[in-house]
Amino acid sequence: MTTSPFVKLDGVAKRWNGQLGVEAISLDIAQGSFTALLGPSGCGKSTTLRLLAGLELPDEGKIWIDGRDVTTSAASDRNLSMVFQSYALFPHLSVAENVVFGLKVRRVPKKERQEKLHRALEITGLLGLEGRRPGELSGGQRQRVALARAIVAGQRLCLMDEPLSNLDAKLRNAVRKDIKKLQRDLGITVVYVTHDQTEAMSMADTVVLMKDGHIQQVGAPEDLYSRPKNTFVAEFVGAPPMALIASHVFSGFGTDKTIGIRAENIQIVPKGQGRMQCRVSESEFLGAETLIGLDHADASGLCVLKPGLSMMAEGREIDITFDDENLHVFDAAGHRLAG
Incomplete structure (x- = not known):
């Protein structure tokens, strides 16, 4: 018996003033998987993520999350968390306050907030830094705060938009391992946007390679490397x-x-x-x-x-x-x- 995909995009298209954003995007994402949207700048990968997040609405097609049609649903109704390139932390709040901010807005009881905070800080290696502000942290630590915030949200779907692009090469490699371990340990479904093929190939179960708003190939990293569907894939991957x-x-x-x-x-x-x-x-x-x-x-x-x-x-x-x-x-x- 086949199970329905946790996330499904069916014939999704987005255009601005007649200009192509993405076209005919159809994609099935299994629950608990790590899917990377990969491609050069302007290929449509971030647009696809924003459509999935509800930050943009499609001109055509349908989007389902966990069996529910969310095509026109607001971002707040899609039961997902996001990690951005910019970290998006409040500079005047401490690490702890940044991590639990969303829980406070949703009026989660204080005892539950503290329990979730401790677990998230433990998982991300931030215990002991609760009182610091973002300006007192390194780039890697700030990104871990953003990850901790996504963890306490407790959503089964996490969208990540180039979260490591502001880090240096050595730190990128370390945080990359952190993210993959977190995904496995928590069993969450991750959709991860990157232009860096090393990130995509080393982290993802499934790579979706895009060009000019269209999907070129979907498959395991070894499939794209060993059996590229076209010359674009052959030259981009590897x-x-x-x-x-x-x-x-x-x-x-x-x-x-x-x-x-x-x-x-x-x-x-x-x-x-x-x-x-x-x-x-x-x-x-x-x-x-x-x-x-x-x-x-x-x-x-x-x-x-x-x-x-x-x-x-x-x-x-x-x-x-x-x-x-x-x-x-x-x-x-x-x-x-x-x-």
């Missing part, structure tokens, strides 16, 4: 992105297709033994490996990974090879062909 090569470079593929290959599937071989001859454009030492960028007239994003420190001189001619089983084939329109 670091480094998938290289794309014109099919006429090889025999057996025809002349109107694009061939994709990941850097880890490319090998440098002795002169005369490769399938392609390229020129080294750059070498980037990454610690455990070295990324070597390659130039070829009929390819984009071509590179190879070598273990450890393996710098190569810019301009050097090298031969590369790869196995057919690691190739991805796309048609003239950029859509993945079977296989």
Whole structure:
């Protein structure tokens, strides 16, 4: 027996003065899952989140949360919490006052407020900081206050809009782990907007990749990486992105297709033994490996990974090879062909 999705968007569209926001967004989100809305700036991911939150109303389509049609419901009636990029904390209130503010507005009894506050501060590692104000906290601590506020709300659905973009790289990594652990421990459903594929791939059960207001692919992170539906997905997902090569470079593929290959599937071989001859454009030492960028007239994003420190001189001619089983084939329109 199949269960109904906890969150469902069916043919949702939003436009402003005729300009596209999002179009034909259909998406099922399971209860207790972590779904990332991923894509470049302006792709429609934040608009989709705002429609789900009730901060915008759709021009077309329907939205359901927990089996209830909330398409035209106010944000306050949707039984969800939100965590924003800006933290949205009151600067004149203490950590504790910020966390329980919503509970006070809803006239939750003081004893219950204190119990929920203690648990939320314990979960987020903020015990002992109750009396501080936001200005006395680090960026990571302020974001944890915002998370604690979402926890005490006790809602089963939490929407997060680029919550880590104001943090430095090291702190981002730490808070990312915090958020994922919180989601698992509390069993809540999270819909998380980000432009950072590392965040999406490392945190989410399901990634929804968007471009120009449309969904390009929905799936587990490994599906988008290993079986991209089109060349946009192939180039957006992965670091480094998938290289794309014109099919006429090889025999057996025809002349109107694009061939994709990941850097880890490319090998440098002795002169005369490769399938392609390229020129080294750059070498980037990454610690455990070295990324070597390659130039070829009929390819984009071509590179190879070598273990450890393996710098190569810019301009050097090298031969590369790869196995057919690691190739991805796309048609003239950029859509993945079977296989």
